[in-house]
Amino acid sequence: MTKAITNKQRPGSGTSRIQTQNRQRIITAALEVFSTYGYRGSTVAQIADSASMSKANLLYYFPTKKEIYLSVLEETLSEWLQPLTQINPEGDPADEIWAYVKAKLALSKSNPKASRLFANEVLQGAPMIGNFLRTELRELVSAKCIVIQQWIDQGKLTTVSPMHLIFFIWAATQHYADFSAQTQCLTDDTENLFDDAEHTLKTLIFNGLVPQ
Amino acid sequence: MTKAITNKQRPGSGTSRIQTQNRQRIITAALEVFSTYGYRGSTVAQIADSASMSKANLLYYFPTKKEIYLSVLEETLSEWLQPLTQINPEGDPADEIWAYVKAKLALSKSNPKASRLFANEVLQGAPMIGNFLRTELRELVSAKCIVIQQWIDQGKLTTVSPMHLIFFIWAATQHYADFSAQTQCLTDDTENLFDDAEHTLKTLIFNGLVPQ
Amino acid sequence: MTKAITNKQRPGSGTSRIQTQNRQRIITAALEVFSTYGYRGSTVAQIADSASMSKANLLYYFPTKKEIYLSVLEETLSEWLQPLTQINPEGDPADEIWAYVKAKLALSKSNPKASRLFANEVLQGAPMIGNFLRTELRELVSAKCIVIQQWIDQGKLTTVSPMHLIFFIWAATQHYADFSAQTQCLTDDTENLFDDAEHTLKTLIFNGLVPQ
Amino acid sequence: MTKAITNKQRPGSGTSRIQTQNRQRIITAALEVFSTYGYRGSTVAQIADSASMSKANLLYYFPTKKEIYLSVLEETLSEWLQPLTQINPEGDPADEIWAYVKAKLALSKSNPKASRLFANEVLQGAPMIGNFLRTELRELVSAKCIVIQQWIDQGKLTTVSPMHLIFFIWAATQHYADFSAQTQCLTDDTENLFDDAEHTLKTLIFNGLVPQ
DNA sequence: CATGAATGAGCGTTCATTCAT
DNA sequence: GATGAATGAACGCTCATTCAT
Known part of the structure; x- marks a missing residue:
């Protein structure tokens, strides 16, 4: 509502080693999960588990489930x-x-x-x-x-x-x-x-x- | 045939005409929904809507989502x-x-x-x-x-x-x-x-x- | 995404006694909470608590926090x-x-x-x-x-x-x-x-x- | 004056110029945000953005949101x-x-x-x-x-x-x-x-x- | 038979805060 | 000093299921 509230706190555009690693880890886990359950049938928690990562941290790298997909x-x-x-x-x-x-x-x-x-x-x-x-x-x-x-x-x-x-x-x-x-x-x-x-x-x- | 799936007796006595009708209506609606979204991606509410029936009534005929499926x-x-x-x-x-x-x-x-x-x-x-x-x-x-x-x-x-x-x-x-x-x-x-x-x-x- | 998924399960347009009562109870509780904390500072849980009602039931009557407000x-x-x-x-x-x-x-x-x-x-x-x-x-x-x-x-x-x-x-x-x-x-x-x-x-x- | 609020000593020794500058930057940004959304409606990320500063750094100067406020x-x-x-x-x-x-x-x-x-x-x-x-x-x-x-x-x-x-x-x-x-x-x-x-x-x- | 009302558990997402560097 | 990375708790909301009528 009213003017957009800018409060995103996301990884910068510079791609550090750990960032690239984690993004890849997430992609791999997400492929595992999405390929089995489809988009709607998959949960962010599943992907996070599969990537051995907390949900919050996963969403630090990809802002939404859709973006991961x-x-x-x-x-x-x-x-x-x-x-x-x-x-x-x-x-x-x-x-x-x-x-x-x-x-x-x-x-x-x-x-x-x-x-x-x-x-x-x-x-x-x-x-x-x-x-x-x-x-x-x-x-x-x-x-x-x-x-x-x-x-x-x-x-x-x-x-x-x-x-x-x-x-x-x-x-x-x-x-x-x-x-x-x-x-x-x-x-x-x-x-x-x-x-x-x-x-x-x-x-x-x-x-x-x-x-x- | 194909009894390996539900292992259920077909209802014998006590199955009124309206019951059979409604079960069929649900099956048809459920096929529509499940075939599009898969099991986990489908919701009971969607099926109930598609069958023009209340969720509660739908679950009177099939006690769980799994049973419908x-x-x-x-x-x-x-x-x-x-x-x-x-x-x-x-x-x-x-x-x-x-x-x-x-x-x-x-x-x-x-x-x-x-x-x-x-x-x-x-x-x-x-x-x-x-x-x-x-x-x-x-x-x-x-x-x-x-x-x-x-x-x-x-x-x-x-x-x-x-x-x-x-x-x-x-x-x-x-x-x-x-x-x-x-x-x-x-x-x-x-x-x-x-x-x-x-x-x-x-x-x-x-x-x-x-x-x- | 894709075609809208119709699965709202909301109270009908007919206003039963219990419905009117509960809506009023919610409005009262919401006034209490919103007037103190403002829109963003208030939580649905607070309103539900204040109305002695579960969050889910509250959202059965008003689909979103914004609607309550x-x-x-x-x-x-x-x-x-x-x-x-x-x-x-x-x-x-x-x-x-x-x-x-x-x-x-x-x-x-x-x-x-x-x-x-x-x-x-x-x-x-x-x-x-x-x-x-x-x-x-x-x-x-x-x-x-x-x-x-x-x-x-x-x-x-x-x-x-x-x-x-x-x-x-x-x-x-x-x-x-x-x-x-x-x-x-x-x-x-x-x-x-x-x-x-x-x-x-x-x-x-x-x-x-x-x-x- | 008005010490009843924070009960804090003004930092005496060990307060560098850059510290004082940043504290002021934060206060200014926080006034901007808190005055608009109230305490609960404001987020630390918003303030950090408004101060062009990372959340972590902001919380280095003020350990909690409440302290900023x-x-x-x-x-x-x-x-x-x-x-x-x-x-x-x-x-x-x-x-x-x-x-x-x-x-x-x-x-x-x-x-x-x-x-x-x-x-x-x-x-x-x-x-x-x-x-x-x-x-x-x-x-x-x-x-x-x-x-x-x-x-x-x-x-x-x-x-x-x-x-x-x-x-x-x-x-x-x-x-x-x-x-x-x-x-x-x-x-x-x-x-x-x-x-x-x-x-x-x-x-x-x-x-x-x-x-x- | 049928439904409106109700809820605990879980969903995707946000948040204040902490940690390691 | 400063920041990217990480997380537990909570948020708004949905879901399968139950209950009372």
């Missing part, structure tokens, strides 16, 4: 999208796509929490990254769809919808991160889970299911 | 798994599998909330249906894996891991329900979304991506 | 301004003004908390009622200033600024409510405080301080 | 009461009293924050300066009341209660500082506000309202 999303997004940017229009189509699938699978294995973080966000309607999806991601994906379409036009790939091909790859690879609770319950050989998945994916995508 | 899960699970049970060992393998894919895609289109409900639950570690996954679902899936393996052994299908084939189909079809917030942002032709998806899926699964 | 202000304002509206242009000027002074003094005695509530609000910059002051109060006061000016023009009152005369009366009468902590410390005869004040005020206003 | 009160009180001490028993009664009124009005104009500081404190029951009011201020006021009473006894002033005359002067003059938020809203000619007030006050106090 956005920071985690931002931190994770670039890593998560990196493989897509790597698709090389000059490369061999099959090689490029297969490299993409493998990279996404590897990411699902190495950083499943990042996948779950986005899964939760998108599942709940993408309230925070909706705008990003509509602008930056859309541009990136569109560009790659054009590349794929050119490959198809050159007869190097079977005629499919490039967009749905991408959806398809996302779904198939991220599934192992997002729904690992389920795959773990249904699979015996969890040791070789990702290898088996990779092998099966290769067959399906490149050979199809029915012997020719 | 479990009931929705149970109610929805059987519908969601039904297509899988329909795979006919006596049928033509390609036809059977394609019928399954189509049925799952149709369900994703007609009842995306059910898909999101499970997605949320599993994404968050399947805290409630973990036991169900480990027992009933596992049995069902194992049985179908055996069928598929037989088809492979008979040379009617390319050699793939049946389990991963199923994961693959789940991922590819449910993706359009679970992540519709994203697909909507990236697609122009949302009208024909599911038709395009179906067509692309068919090509990929049965022809593969590279022209032979 | 505004309700108390509104409830109190009309009573507080009532004497001013009573000044009768047709009456005898001295009688009318003296009646006003007496009424304000009586109100200071009977309801000092109301006076302190406004005093705190205005002292802190009138963040909530600033708009009211600039519009409704200004109109009311302007109208009365015109009346007083006419009396002056008719030679029935000494030439003074009507506006400042009103400020003067407000100050002198409300002082006994607003600063009673001080007057109590400095006065022995607190019994006859208001009578003495009235007598002195009458002399000062109508006779002046220096014997003629 | 008491120091501001003490610092300000003497200035605020100074005019009253100036009333000269040997002078002409009307002149002396009018000089007092003018001095108080001038102070209201030049240092309204001091007035608001006390207003907030007294309004909230004088929790900190209650003792001072009951002892030192009471003595000072009593002495002046005796003087005024003598003037009355000598027939130099109309018979009024000296104490209430003083209250009256306090109220009328401090009103323009304490409730400036209101006077600003109701007055057009804010330029000449204090001149108009002074003129009206002079008329009222010395001539009375009704033409003789």
Whole structure:
């Protein structure tokens, strides 16, 4: 009310060693928690606990729960999208796509929490990254769809919808991160889970299911 | 079926018409809410509002939030798994599998909330249906894996891991329900979304991506 | 975020007996607390305690601290301004003004908390009622200033600024409510405080301080 | 003087120039903040910001919020009461009293924050300066009341209660500082506000309202 | 059956104060 | 002297649940 009351007491813009450390500690803990419970289902206390830090101290670094969430999303997004940017229009189509699938699978294995973080966000309607999806991601994906379409036009790939091909790859690879609770319950050989998945994916995508 | 979840007797005698009606109204509202926000992110008040009912009355029918959640899960699970049970060992393998894919895609289109409900639950570690996954679902899936393996052994299908084939189909079809917030942002032709998806899926699964 | 989450569970618009009672109980307690500590210095817990009610129940009747505050202000304002509206242009000027002074003094005695509530609000910059002051109060006061000016023009009152005369009366009468902590410390005869004040005020206003 | 408030020794030896400077900086900032929001409504962070100083450093000079508050009160009180001490028993009664009124009005104009500081404190029951009011201020006021009473006894002033005359002067003059938020809203000619007030006050106090 | 009223526990956030450097 | 970092206690408010009618 009335004029704004200026009383924020936050870390300065200079980034000291301890500050960078703690911010990273928080981001890591927050990824852990948010990826499991989603934004609304997570509590600041959980994150603070997970970071072995008091709530008050955590909020000294990030003023609100929302800011933590956005920071985690931002931190994770670039890593998560990196493989897509790597698709090389000059490369061999099959090689490029297969490299993409493998990279996404590897990411699902190495950083499943990042996948779950986005899964939760998108599942709940993408309230925070909706705008990003509509602008930056859309541009990136569109560009790659054009590349794929050119490959198809050159007869190097079977005629499919490039967009749905991408959806398809996302779904198939991220599934192992997002729904690992389920795959773990249904699979015996969890040791070789990702290898088996990779092998099966290769067959399906490149050979199809029915012997020719 | 799927009794592993609530372990409750269906109310036998003493279940009036209005009771059944109201329980259904609650289940519907709860599916709406839980599928969007997940268990912890949803509130009883939201569900009560969505069911045009007072919180107190809602809790007369289901004593706790957890009970509502479990009931929705149970109610929805059987519908969601039904297509899988329909795979006919006596049928033509390609036809059977394609019928399954189509049925799952149709369900994703007609009842995306059910898909999101499970997605949320599993994404968050399947805290409630973990036991169900480990027992009933596992049995069902194992049985179908055996069928598929037989088809492979008979040379009617390319050699793939049946389990991963199923994961693959789940991922590819449910993706359009679970992540519709994203697909909507990236697609122009949302009208024909599911038709395009179906067509692309068919090509990929049965022809593969590279022209032979 | 995203679409508004509707989950308010508030008393209906129908005003039951218990509801009216409790609202009144809260308003009374809130006047007590706000008049002493001001808006920012008061806590919901204090008000709840003062109303012998749990915080949660209090917030069942008034959704926010601000709403309570505004309700108390509104409830109190009309009573507080009532004497001013009573000044009768047709009456005898001295009688009318003296009646006003007496009424304000009586109100200071009977309801000092109301006076302190406004005093705190205005002292802190009138963040909530600033708009009211600039519009409704200004109109009311302007109208009365015109009346007083006419009396002056008719030679029935000494030439003074009507506006400042009103400020003067407000100050002198409300002082006994607003600063009673001080007057109590400095006065022995607190019994006859208001009578003495009235007598002195009458002399000062109508006779002046220096014997003629 | 006014030692009843903090009961602290002025730092003797060991008080560097920078210390004194910073203490003053803090006092100034604290007056700014406390006078607007009152004790409980003000925060240490606000004061630190206003003093362009870190909270920790501020609390190096004054160990607690309460100490700051008491120091501001003490610092300000003497200035605020100074005019009253100036009333000269040997002078002409009307002149002396009018000089007092003018001095108080001038102070209201030049240092309204001091007035608001006390207003907030007294309004909230004088929790900190209650003792001072009951002892030192009471003595000072009593002495002046005796003087005024003598003037009355000598027939130099109309018979009024000296104490209430003083209250009256306090109220009328401090009103323009304490409730400036209101006077600003109701007055057009804010330029000449204090001149108009002074003129009206002079008329009222010395001539009375009704033409003789 | 149905609901308005009530609450303890917990939520995200702020605050006065302390500590280490 | 000065400050960034840290925290327990409390704040305004929400939530799942209970109670009385």
